[in-house]
Amino acid sequence: MEPRYVIGIDLGTTNSALSYVENRPGADPFALPKVELLDIPQLVNPSEMRDENLLPSFLYIPGATDFPAGSIALPWDPQPETVVGRLAQKRGIENAGRLVSSAKSWLSHGGVDRTAPILPFRAPEGVPKYSPVEASRRYLDHLRHAWDSQMPDAPFTQQHVLVTVPASFDAVARDLTLKAAEQAGYQNITLLEEPQAAFYAWIERHPDWRERVTVGDLILVVDIGGGTTDFTLIAVTEQSGELSLERVAVGEHILLGGDNIDLALARLVADQLAQQGTKIDNFQLQALWNNCRTAKEKLLEPGNKKDEAPVTILGKGTGVVGGSIKAKLQRADLERLLSDGFLPAVSSNDMPARQRRAGLQELGLPYAADAAMTRHLARFLRQQASTAEHGGVRRGPSGLACPTHILFNGGVLNAGLIRERILGVLNSWLAEESLPPVQQLSGEDLMHAVSRGAAYYGLARRGRGVRIRGGVPRTYYVAIESAMPSVPGFATPLKALTVVAFGMEEGTDLRIPNREFGLVVGEPAEFRFFTSAVRKNDQPGDLIEDFGDDLEELAPMEVDLPAEQNTADVVPVSFETVVTETGMLQLWCVARDGRRWKLEFNVRERVAA
């Protein structure tokens, strides 16, 4: 049955949103679809439900002393085990040990078992913990109930749902996101990359988009959220005489965002206070963090010419005036922090400091080692240069990928000054390549563009509207140990067999030629699994040696052939790769007689090793 609505869900690191659009198959194909935002009822205070248009992605695990009895009941759950949304965020500031935040960043963190209850990461003994997948499931579950409570005639599970993921999410993180959605009772799920969704939102707002870009144009999508930064390149190409869009590159997952800027400002103000002899504690730093965000937003408002904004931390006890700490956020400091710290005017050859790869890395999220977003951007555009020709990537003489247009997304980029700094740096690189400056595609409503775009894309998949061709944004490999004798002290050299080529499209499958493996039945076989966002020209079946730093190891893939009677102990199989219609990557082992076994990610194994 045709779903009545297409639902777009932006499952964000700090905020989630839901948009929807009516799916009318008989509608005039030229009529503009009307994408709407759903109000999300949530607890904002104990005993107080309110509709907000964002659901803060926070999970609070209440203990006996946290909330008065009955005060966290939801219309659809009289006794919830956890609190989700605004109240979770608020209470979490007061008691961080029971707060799960940034579950999405954990979802893409290969250094931990993402299905094991590990969050809150620093919870005191005795506090129940949840896995990153489970936390995400609870956000998605809340959104499903929010829908059902307002749309009683169109049950959520009967609609087509799109859930967005960062373009930089690898196959494992995508798989886990899908699992979370399935566990939340979702059906008919399609995954979509966030920068693409942001671009669809732009298309939705500009039905005349075909007149705004031409063949050969290259669009850079810069998405800076609360905790992450994501880059994507979309090329405008031509297909059978029609303008068509192709996503040609995605960046690495960078754990760096607006929250880092606000925290840096708070530390700066705290230092200035300390010099005046006022020490503040952790709790007050939290308040300062929030107030600095507000002060920053005020200073960055268009037309604001003030040199400073007051930042006040109210007294902790009943003495509001007596205990209050007065401070100021100076415009000069803010601008210096942006120009020296987060958005320095670097050259396009300036690469970010590499991630520390110490043997004993501190546990926790692998935050970006270099805070300079412009350096990350330089590396992203350089990386596209270092790979051989692919797609219609426009380049300068030095080989740097040179966008013609830029689309901003994410709440941080509401600030004009931040957009201007990025434009300024990018344009200086383009000038070096003797190319004209980029044009900014005016995005609106940077907080909701992703969910809106996702809903629009859902319609596009159903035949209405334009579709960005993209396919798999990375190349994937399975490791094969080479047949060299091992040398003590050195790991056996690995060779990598290309199993998924960059750009493999949704809804296609492929048998990897010339390779057969003997699988032992009755015991699990494991394959080490690698990916690369930069090697774009490896073809399926290619065997890569000496890959240096180009490949990144993911969770291993595992397959378990059940022991059957009348079969040999060893079954020769070859690989088959499938990219489903919904954008999920699958690897299968296929026997000569056609029997197939799916490989599953094993997120536990690598952590234990």
Add this chain to the structure above:
Amino acid sequence: MSRIPLAFRAFFAILFQGILSDKLKRDLGLAPSPVRPAAPAAPPPPNPAHALQLLAILQRDSRLVDFLMEDIASFDDDQIGAAVRSLHDQARDSLARYLSLQPVIDGVEGAYTRPATADPAAVKFIGNVPATKPEGGTLRHKGWRAAKVELPALNAKQDATIIAPAEIEIE
């Protein structure tokens, strides 16, 4: 109305019971009809919990109670100003959210105004007020009216007299 049955009913009532029933009194026209226009219904007894709830909200969101209860005589204006600025923003947000305050007369203060009502609760005449209801005068204060009251439902299990819980930090 048939007079004979009524006379008999009254006769026998007095003969056997020595008193006319209320219904009979009404039928005889001796008692006021109960279906007279209802006297203005007495307002429900005020629920102090709601007043306390509003105070609790203002304290929670803006720390207004802390401020009002604090002895501010010894602080200089600068320090009070800094605290009030952030307190004011938040208190205003809460008022707007839960009460949506609007002027009683949406006019310009200082301009001649003819009020639509003479309800003394809504319009107060001041100055040289004539003996009879004046047509209008200079609007001095627009007044305030809560256009809507949208307080969250009260949690019956909760002690409404607690305006702000005590806070204990575990270090």
